Amino acid sequence: MTDHEPQDRRTKPTRALVLHPDIRGAERRKEPIHALDEAVALAAALPGLDVVEADVVPLREVRPATIFGTGKMDEIKTTIEAREVELVLIDGPVTPVQQRNLEDAWKVKLLDRTGLILEIFADRAATREGVLQVELAALSYQRTRLVRAWTHLERQRGGLGFVGGPGETQIEADRRALDEAITRIRRQLEKVTRTRGLHRAARAKVPFPVVALVGYTNAGKSTLFNRLTGAEVMAEDMLFATLDPTMRGVTLEGGTRVILSDTVGFISDLPTQLVAAFRATLEEVLAADLILHVRDVAHPDTDSQAEDVDTILGDLGVPEDVPRIELWNKADMLPEDARAALEAIADRSEDALLISALDGTGVTEAVDAITAQLEGVRRRQTVDIPFSEGRRRAWLHERDVIEAERETDEGWSLDVRWTDRQRMDFEAL
Known part of the structure; x- marks a missing residue:
C-alpha cells in the first residue's frame, strides 16, 4: 500500500442501516425512537461500522418468512441501494429463515440484535475467560443458523464471522464440529473458573468489603470507578465499554478500605446465551457486600433501564438482602428544574443520591453513604x-x-x- 493510495481504500467502513421494527400491539418497554437510538449506539460500539441511515419501521404483524410485507421490503431495498448500504442491523430477533430471505432479497448482509451484541462482546472481551465466554455464546448462536461472511470488516478487526470473513464464502460448519468446539471451550472454561476460584479464596482472606458497581450500559460506571480509584479503566461514551470486571483496592475518604468492582453494563433483551455465559464474569456482584446501582437519570428511559438492571440482578441470583444504593448519575446533563426536582427526591430518600461522576458533584456524599452503609454490613x-x-x-x-x-x-x-x-x-x- 502506497502513501498515495486513497484513504477510503485503507479504512473504508461498512455502511450500515439500522431498523427498529415497531410491532402494533406488542408490549413496549421504551418508546420506539429511544429503542432506535439505543440500537444505533450499539452499532456505533462496533469498530468499522458507519451508520448511514436509521429508521423505526411500523408493522401490523411480523411475517414469518420475511418480517416485513412486500411493499415495506421494496421501500427498504430502495433505501439500501440509494445509500449504498452493505449491512442491515435489525433491532430484534431474526430467525434463520428470515435472515436468509432478507439477505437474498436485499443482497446485503444482515445481523439481528443478538448477532450484533455478540460481535461487540467479541471485540471488547479482554480476559481469557471473557474471550472464552464469548466464543461459547457465539457457537451456541451459530448452531441455529448458517453464517454468511462479509469482507469489509475483515481487514480491520477480528470477530466471530458474523461480520467478518474471507469474501462472500458461506461458512457451513456441521453440528458435530460445532459441538466438539463447544465441548472444548467448556473444558477450557472449567480450568479458568477454577483459577478464578483460587483468586476468590485469596480475596476472602482480605478483610475488605467488596463494593460492586452495576448499571445499564453507558450509565457512567467506569467514569465513577475512575474517579474513585484513579484507575485508567476505559470510560467512553459507548455501549459495552467495559466487558470484564475490573477490581481495585481503594481507600475511601475517611479511611474505609474496600475492593471496588466495575462490571459490564446491563442491557434490555440481552441474548440468553450471554446472560448464561457471563454469569461467571459477573460473579463479583454475587459476592458483593454492597451494590452501587449507577443510573443515567438524564436518559429518557432511565426508569425502564433501572427495571432491566433489577431483573438481571434477580436472574443472576443476587440475594435481595444485599444492601444497595442508587447513584443517580449525569446530573450535569439535566436541565436546572429537573435537577432541582431530583435533588429534592434524593434528599428524602435513604438509598439514593444525585451525582455527576464527570464533574464530581455529589461524589463525596456518595462516599459518605458507602462508608455508613458498610459499617453495619456483615x-x-x-x-x-x-x-x-x-x-x-x-x-x-x-x-x-x-x-x-x-x-x-x-x-x-x-x-x-x-x-x-x-x-x-x-x-x-
Whole structure:
C-alpha cells in the first residue's frame, strides 16, 4: 500500500442501516425512537461500522418468512441501494429463515440484535475467560443458523464471522464440529473458573468489603470507578465499554478500605446465551457486600433501564438482602428544574443520591453513604486458627458468625460472616 493510495481504500467502513421494527400491539418497554437510538449506539460500539441511515419501521404483524410485507421490503431495498448500504442491523430477533430471505432479497448482509451484541462482546472481551465466554455464546448462536461472511470488516478487526470473513464464502460448519468446539471451550472454561476460584479464596482472606458497581450500559460506571480509584479503566461514551470486571483496592475518604468492582453494563433483551455465559464474569456482584446501582437519570428511559438492571440482578441470583444504593448519575446533563426536582427526591430518600461522576458533584456524599452503609454490613471472610488458639474459635462460635468449618493439619479454617466491629474485636483477642 502506497502513501498515495486513497484513504477510503485503507479504512473504508461498512455502511450500515439500522431498523427498529415497531410491532402494533406488542408490549413496549421504551418508546420506539429511544429503542432506535439505543440500537444505533450499539452499532456505533462496533469498530468499522458507519451508520448511514436509521429508521423505526411500523408493522401490523411480523411475517414469518420475511418480517416485513412486500411493499415495506421494496421501500427498504430502495433505501439500501440509494445509500449504498452493505449491512442491515435489525433491532430484534431474526430467525434463520428470515435472515436468509432478507439477505437474498436485499443482497446485503444482515445481523439481528443478538448477532450484533455478540460481535461487540467479541471485540471488547479482554480476559481469557471473557474471550472464552464469548466464543461459547457465539457457537451456541451459530448452531441455529448458517453464517454468511462479509469482507469489509475483515481487514480491520477480528470477530466471530458474523461480520467478518474471507469474501462472500458461506461458512457451513456441521453440528458435530460445532459441538466438539463447544465441548472444548467448556473444558477450557472449567480450568479458568477454577483459577478464578483460587483468586476468590485469596480475596476472602482480605478483610475488605467488596463494593460492586452495576448499571445499564453507558450509565457512567467506569467514569465513577475512575474517579474513585484513579484507575485508567476505559470510560467512553459507548455501549459495552467495559466487558470484564475490573477490581481495585481503594481507600475511601475517611479511611474505609474496600475492593471496588466495575462490571459490564446491563442491557434490555440481552441474548440468553450471554446472560448464561457471563454469569461467571459477573460473579463479583454475587459476592458483593454492597451494590452501587449507577443510573443515567438524564436518559429518557432511565426508569425502564433501572427495571432491566433489577431483573438481571434477580436472574443472576443476587440475594435481595444485599444492601444497595442508587447513584443517580449525569446530573450535569439535566436541565436546572429537573435537577432541582431530583435533588429534592434524593434528599428524602435513604438509598439514593444525585451525582455527576464527570464533574464530581455529589461524589463525596456518595462516599459518605458507602462508608455508613458498610459499617453495619456483615461480610464473609475465611479465617485460619491454629490448634493452640482454641479460645478464639470458641469466641466465634459464641457469636454465631461461623458458616462453615474445616479441620486442617495446623488447626481450623472457618468461613465467617461478621461485621467490621466483630472482626476488629476478634483481631484484638
